[in-house]
Amino acid sequence: SGEPSSLNIPPRRLAEDLQRLLIEQILSDYTVVVEGTQGSQGEAIAAHKFLLAARCHFFAAASVTSGMQESRADYLVVPADESMTPEAFRTFLRFCYAGDNVLKVLVPHTAMYLIEAAGYYGLSNERLRSFCELSVKNSFNEEHVLDIFAASHSLKVEAVREMALQFIVTHFDRIGKQPGLEKLDKSLLIEILRRLADRGPKSQATPC
Structure with a gap:
């Protein structure tokens, strides 16, 4: 018959196109100001109301459906005491715009900030939180887990703190010999003990 037996369908580009809106600040109408933490400089990040409202319950309430003061403004300020950095919030926005493409840039240090953010801003599912928890957990090792435990305590990231504590206790036969143990805050040492x-006397440390 001369007609093709199959069609060559181009790949989907929706995620890439939406991400380009964010990166190139095309027709942006909303600004998120992330204040700096621990002496770091803050940053203003351009975004789009419609997409944030579609992806996050927090922004839907603040920008669309309520009489909140934020609904009459074109910006949101993320205070320094909310344990967020500009880099981490950019990664959060990348997930909002492009979904799983965030895995290309997600690193454990950034992921630690985002575990609680997924719930705070009301994402419609738990994918980002799961990605972040996996990224942080896979970064655990005997040399650095004590630092992560202390940092997550300071940042009040309870999910990371609990994962780090479990790892420390499970592998304490080796982590207990690390010099970093002596630098931990007394309250954290007591919690480990x-x-x-x-765990009881019958519990055995599990090999890495």
């Missing part, structure tokens, strides 16, 4: 005691 109590968790070890809760």
Whole structure:
């Protein structure tokens, strides 16, 4: 018959096109100001109301559906005390715009900030939180997990703090010999000891 037996369908580009709106600031109408933490400089990030409202319950309430003061403004300020950095918020926005493409840039340090953000801003599913928890957990090792435990405590990221504590207790036969143990805050040391005691005498450390 001369007609092709199959069609060559081009790949989807929706995620890439939406991400380009963010990166190139095309027709942006909303600004998120992320204040700096611990002496770092803050940053104003351009975004789009319609997309944030579609992806996050927080922005839908603030920008569209309520009489909140934010609904009459074209910006949102993220205070320094909310444990967020400009780099981390850019990664959060990348997920909002392009979904799983965020995995190309997600690193453990940034992921630690975003675990709680997914719930705070009301993302419609738990994918970002799961990606972040996996990224952080896969970064654990005997040398650095004590630093992550201390940092997550300081940043009040409870999910990371608990994962780090479990890793420390499970592998304490080797982590207990790390010099970083002596630098931990006394309250964190006590928490490790109590968790070890809760495991009981029959508990054995699991190999890495």
